[in-house]
Amino acid sequence: MTLTIEVSGELEEVLKAQAREQGLTADRVARRVLARALTPTVEREKDGPSVATGPSGQEKARAFVQWARSHRDTPPLPDEAIGRASMYPDRR
Numbered sequence: 400m401t402l403t404i405e406v407s408g409e410l411e412e413v414l415k416a417q418a419r420e421q422g423l424t425a426d427r428v429a430r431r432v433l434a435r436a437l438t439p440t441v442e443r444e445k446d447g448p449s450v451a452t453g454p455s456g457q458e459k460a461r462a463f464v465q466w467a468r469s470h471r472d473t474p475p476l477p478d479e480a481i482g483r484a485s486m487y488p489d490r491r
């Protein structure tokens with residue numbers, strides 16, 4: 400089946416940018432987005448339980464930990480740096 404969808408200029412630019420980032424065509428990215436939006440669950444077996452598509456909770460947790468570890472360690476800010484007086488110097 401072929402379906403033609405017109406999108407706004409801003410949405411088209413976002414779609415093209417995501418396609419470039421992923422190394423795909425805009426058409427392929429749009430198909431992926433539609434597939435995710437229109438098929439939130441998949442039947443494992445005919446009478447079996449439905450399972451959500453996408454990453455599992457454990458996979459999301461692993462990805463978050465990996466992301467968090469990718470940031471450099473920085474010392475915490477001193478209390479003076481985050482105190483009200485330093486945020487509003489004209490209201491002492």
